[in-house]
Amino acid sequence: MANPPVPGTPPVTAPATPLLDRVRVPSDMRNFSADQLKQVAEELRAETIHAVSQTGGHLGASLGVVELTVAIHAVFDTPRDRLIWDVGHQTYPHKILTGRRDRIRTLRQGGGLSGFTRRSESEYDPFGAAHSSTSISAGLGMAVARDLKRAIPGEPHDDRNVIAVIGDGAMSAGMAYEAMNNAGAMRSRLIVVLNDNDMSIAPPVGAMSAYLSRLISSRPFLSLREMMAKLARRFPAPLERAARRADEYARGLLTGGTLFEEMGFYYVGPIDGHSLDHLLPVLRNLRDAEDGAPILLHVVTQKGKGYAPAEASADKYHAVSKFNVVTGTQAKAPPGPPTYTKVFSQALIAEAEADPRIVAVTAAMPSGTGLDAFQKRFPKRTFDVGIAEQHAVTFAAGMATEGMKPFVAIYSTFLQRAYDQVVHDVALQKLPVRFALDRAGLVGADGATHAGAYDIAYLGCIPEMVLMAAADEAELAHMVATCAAFDEGPTALRFPRGEGFGLVPVPARGTVLEIGRGRILREGSSVALLSYGARLQECLKAADELAARGLSCTVADARFAKPLDTKLVEQLARDHAVMITIEEGSVGGFGSLVMQHLAWQGLLDGGLKFRPMVLPDVFTDHDSPKAQYEQVGLSAATIAAHAVAALGAGDALKPVRA
Structure with a gap:
């Protein structure tokens, strides 16, 4: 299958993979020699690069775990042994090895493979993950369930392994440490593989480190250590504690990992995560270890390993569009309007130029939220707190108490992780924290896990929260200025992924809007379309379709929920026979707020036909955004059809209401 052409470069054919072709499922590798597994890894890397060049996706992280993926599947009895990948964007090699190679070039396409792990997709995906730092908690739950089932009459004896693979970035989230603290106390057999791909934790690795890791993970060493621990427990308490500390200290000097030891884990590593000669014997030792303390294996890898462009620029190749394999050149869309993210970034910089109290906070997404540009301009006023949304919100709340003006830029789907902090630490105290919610609505190839479907509903029920949604690029700039000027309590601004419409000029600096005031863009008399957010252009198109049917239509932009x-x-x-609200959000959002007000004003009692159009009560799979919105019924044609249906064939011919 040819690589899609990128201007100026020839197409690239699929690589030859004679040994990988023999691997349908992981068990096919379990009699391979170490040299054969090395060849499988080389071919798997080439296959991953070629596949992602055709679909786009998360390339760098997947290339960084090729050898680790091969080693785990070759050593452990998956899917009986449970393998949990944190986040899931590094699982493309895992998908290729687990019966999905024939569909790997459908990755992130409509009807194709998910870009993340998914229980409904394969028995080799025991836990779905697209948000960070969940693997240790899920793995511990599986391990404890395994242990409990041993005592249930009639249940077969189960000694399966549970392996959780988590990156060092994901270890910045508090949930990972909560899980480790619990695992260390429960003493269930669990293997955690810490994939350190930023060298942020590990000292240099090499032959000596690999030898020591193999030694301390071996059964004789573990048995000797357990025997000495039992002997030490017979000592008086002070001597027992001293013996335990001496053991930890001695191994800490050799290998590091003191933090993990203090949390109750038996630490092994660091080892080279790209060396099968190092990985295979250590993983076999951990597989064969007897029940006892949970184990953390520390492996050091490199994002983009084995593909020069990705090695040279890990940030640009973390997530890629289609690209040419030979040159690494990524396909670029023709020039168009600026993205909403860029408009937000520029608008925030403009406000910060005028007000030194404005600061920006993000949770490990500076480029995704546009704050990388803000950081270049205001490095001391930008705070990336890591994958720690809860901390980000309360940290911003603390700054707000001292008169600063924090903007917390977090994707709509990720702010869900900090909901209690939004309620308790911000709203309850009426602190003027500004939430900028990127990726509101449906997001295309990332699918349901990343869709910003719920923020209108989950923020709309919080007292004294000001909610606004940008209908276009200019409105976004105005709303950033409005948030900056509002000091009476929390505000939240939502905007979609991707490019704007290019229909309106974007001001150099936004104008402050009147809080709680919408606008009418087109006046009519039969049907009222009240839009909240970026479906406004579809409403205007729907009004044109209705006008062609002889139906007069008002189009309004609510601006504020x-x-x-x-x-x-x-x-x-x-003033209208039919009123329809349109929003890129779930049931319980803007339409519900409008309907509640109308009901209490008695305006639903006199024959008004009210129709709230929202995202359907289902999870929407990955596809192009255009296809997704057509699928869920939020296109211009569907809006017009609902208006005609609400009027009815007879009503469409009646004089409009006075």
């Missing part, structure tokens, strides 16, 4: 522009809402309800 809270406080609601009640005057506008009541006007639309009184």
Whole structure:
């Protein structure tokens, strides 16, 4: 299958993979020699590069775990042994080895493979993951369930292994340490593989480190250590504690890992995660270890390993569009309007130029949220706190108490992880923290795990929270300025992924909007379309379709969900036979707020036909954004069809209401 052409470069054919072709499932590798496994790894890397060149996706992380993936599947009895990958964006080699190679070039495409692990996709995916730092908690749950089932009459004896692979970036999240603390106390047999690909934890690795790791993970050493521990427990308490500390100290001097030892884990490593000669014997030792303390294996890898462009620029090749394998050149879309993320970044910089109290906070997503540009301009006013959304929100709340103006830029789907902090630490105290929610609505290839479907509903129920949604690029700039100027409590601004519409000029600096005031863009008399967010252009197209049917239509932009522009809402309800709200959010969002107000004003009692159009009550699979919105019924044609259906064939011919 040919690589899609990138301008100026020839297409690239699929690589030859004679040994990988013999691997349908992991068990096919378990009689391979070490040299054969090395060849499988080389071919697997080439296959991964070629596949992602055609689909786009998370390349660098997947290339970094090729040898680790081969080694784990060759040593352990997956899927009986449970293998949990944290986040899941490094699992493309895992998918290729586990019966999904024939579909790997459908990755992240409509109807194709997910870009993350997914229980419904394969028995080799025991836990779905696309958000970070969940693997140790899930793995511990599986290990404890395994242990409990041994005591259930009639249950077969189960000694399966549970292996959780987590990156050093994911270890910045508190949930990982909560799980490790619990695992260390419970003493269930669990293997955690720490994939350190930034050299942020590990000292240099080499032959001596590999030898020591093999030694301390071996059964004789573990048995001797356990025997000495039992003997030490017979000593008086002070001597027992001294013996235990001496053991930890001695191994800490040789290998590091004192932090993990203090949490109750038996630490092994660091070892070279690209050397099968190092990985295979250590993994076999851990597989064969008897029940006891959970074990942490520390492996050091390199993102993009084996592909020169990805090795040279790990950030650019973390997530890629389609690219040419030979040159590494990524396909570029033709020039178009600026992305919403870029507009947000520029608008925030403009506000920060005028107000030194404005600071920006993100949770390990500076480039994804546009704060990398802000950081270049204001390095001392930008704070990347790591994958720690809960901390990010309360950290911002603390700054707000001292008069700073924090903007917390987090994807809508990731802010879910900090919901209690938003309620308790920000809203309850009426602190003016500004939430910038990127990726609101459906997000395309990343699918349901990354869709910003719920923020209108989960923030809309919080008292005194100001909610606004940008209908276009200019509105986004105005709303950033509005958030910056509002000091009376928390605000949240949502905007979608991708490019804007390019239909309006973006001001150099936004204008402060009146809080809780919408706008009317087109006036009519039969149907009122009230949009909240970026479906406004679809509403205008729907109005054109209705006009072609002889139906007069008003189109309004709510701008705010809270406080609601009640005057506008009541006007639309009184002056039209049909009123439809449109939003890129779940049930329980903007439409529900409008409907509640109309009900209490008695405006639903006089024959008004009210229809809230929201995302359906299902998880929407990955596809192109255009296809997703057509699928869920938020396109112009569907909006117009609902308006006609609400009017009815007879109503469409009646005079409009006075």
